[in-house]
Amino acid sequence: xTPGARFALxxxxxxxxxxxxxxxxxxxxxxxxxxxxxxxxxxxAALLLLSGQSIAALRWxxxxxxxxxxxxxxxxxxxxxxxxxxxxxxxxGGDAVRALAAARETSRPGGVVASVLLDxxxxxxxxVCYAVIAATLAPGFSQKLLEAARLxxxxxxxxxxxxxxxxxMVAAVWFGRKSRQLRQGVNDxxxxxxxxxxTPGSLMAALALGxxxxxxxxxxxxxxxxxxxxxxxxxxxxxxxxxxTAFAMLPITLxxxxxxxxxxLLLLSGSGIAPAEIVTFSLLYFxxxxxxxLVGGILFxxxxxxxS
Numbered sequence: 001x002t003p004g005a006r007f008a009l010x011x012x013x014x015x016x017x018x019x020x021x022x023x024x025x026x027x028x029x030x031x032x033x034x035x036x037x038x039x040x041x042x043x044x045a046a047l048l049l050l051s052g053q054s055i056a057a058l059r060w061x062x063x064x065x066x067x068x069x070x071x072x073x074x075x076x077x078x079x080x081x082x083x084x085x086x087x088x089x090x091x092x093g094g095d096a097v098r099a100l101a102a103a104r105e106t107s108r109p110g111g112v113v114a115s116v117l118l119d120x121x122x123x124x125x126x127x128v129c130y131a132v133i134a135a136t137l138a139p140g141f142s143q144k145l146l147e148a149a150r151l152x153x154x155x156x157x158x159x160x161x162x163x164x165x166x167x168x169m170v171a172a173v174w175f176g177r178k179s180r181q182l183r184q185g186v187n188d189x190x191x192x193x194x195x196x197x198x199t200p201g202s203l204m205a206a207l208a209l210g211x212x213x214x215x216x217x218x219x220x221x222x223x224x225x226x227x228x229x230x231x232x233x234x235x236x237x238x239x240x241x242x243x244x245t246a247f248a249m250l251p252i253t254l255x256x257x258x259x260x261x262x263x264x265l266l267l268l269s270g271s272g273i274a275p276a277e278i279v280t281f282s283l284l285y286f287x288x289x290x291x292x293x294l295v296g297g298i299l300f301x302x303x304x305x306x307x308s
Contacts, residue, residue, distance in 0.1 A: 038284070041227025045288035048220035050295065053078040053211045057121065059209035062202050064115045065195070071103060073307050076299055077101050083296030086289070095120055101305035114192045126210035127242040130218065134239035217241060225282045230273055240267045257286065 057075035061068045068074075078100075081094030101118040106112050196203050218234075218241045225232040247263040248256025261282040268278050 008106060038227045041285055042287050043291065044223050044227075045187070045220040046291035048216050048223065049082075049288055049292045050079065052216040052220075053082060053292070055209055055216070056119070056123065056213045059206050059213065060115060060119045062206045062209065063118050063122070063192070064112070065199075065202065067106075069307055073105075074098075074102070076303060079292065079296040080300045080305060081296070082289070083293045083300055086293040089292075104305075105307040108165060108235060108286050111192060118192055122206055122210040123213060125180065126207070126214040127245060129211070130214055130238050130243040134235055138235055191197060214242075217245070221285065221290065224281060224288075228277065228281055228284070230277060230281060232268070232271070234275075236271075240264070260285070 004254050054075045057078040058071055058131075060074050060078070061071050077098040081098040083094075084097045085094035087093070095116050099113045102116075104110040121303050196206065218237050221241050222232070222234055225237070244260055244263040244267065248260040250256075250259060261279050264282045265275060269275075
């Protein structure tokens with residue numbers, strides 16, 4: 001399948017999922033809960049996204065170690081990567097763009113690609129830790145969320161979700177075994193991890209920055225919830241945001257469109273919040289993402305991906 005065909009397929013799947021969700025609740029109900037402070041909340045969330053990308057760039061620099069490019073350059077690549085993630089499958093597309101760009105500007109391209117893989121892995125580790133913390137502090141609450149999601153996917157629907165996840169995992173394993181570049185990147189990442197482990201200070205700094213970045217992402221969802229006056233507790237977001245993010249990272253649609261909304265509907269199904277408000281809440285994040293993507297697109301046009 002050509003890249004253009006894959007793009008079209010993911011776009012159709014994402015729009016189709018979103019259209020299905022909207023058709024179930026009726027278009028007139030979408031936008032319920034919006035008020036005068038909603039726009040400010042969206043722009044505030046966009047600023048938090050940009051802040052998270054900037055701090056993530058510092059984490060990336062720590063991982064790369066001595067001789068790494070300047071932080072300002074890496075931060076620019078992170079924001080530009082966010083622009084390309086709007087058109088490529090999830091955050092992985094943006095990772096590929098910044099990896100290729102940084103690799104051209106250094107004398108160790110293999111190490112740069114490995115640093116991107118390790119950077120993403122540390123971010124995911126922090127994400128899982130937040131979910132575990134929430135599940136530990138309120139085990140009954142997290143169980144209730146999962147139970148509500150399970151009840152909304154009975155029978156054939158649950159089977160379809162299982163098949164989709166299984167197909168995605170098999171495709172990822174198959175691609176990984178066929179791609180020599182990906183195998184080499186994983187080997188380089190393992191080597192870089194060992195190098196990073198030899199400098200505990202750098203490793204701890206990278207992990208700490210990972211927690212800060214994921215904390216900012218949880219905070220931006222809280223900001224959107226407060227902008228819509230939704231009764232969502234911070235501890236709910238500690239558990240739900242990592243789960244939703246994991247679903248949205250599946251390379252099924254462009255930028256997780258449709259998948260993210262469905263995940264929020266599942267997790268908040270027993271919260272008493274109207275489904276239309278939940279979908280609107282999720283789409284506000286997509287709006288904030290569009291704003292940061294626009295910033296990345298402008299940076300790409302004005303400065304490109306070169307270090308100068």
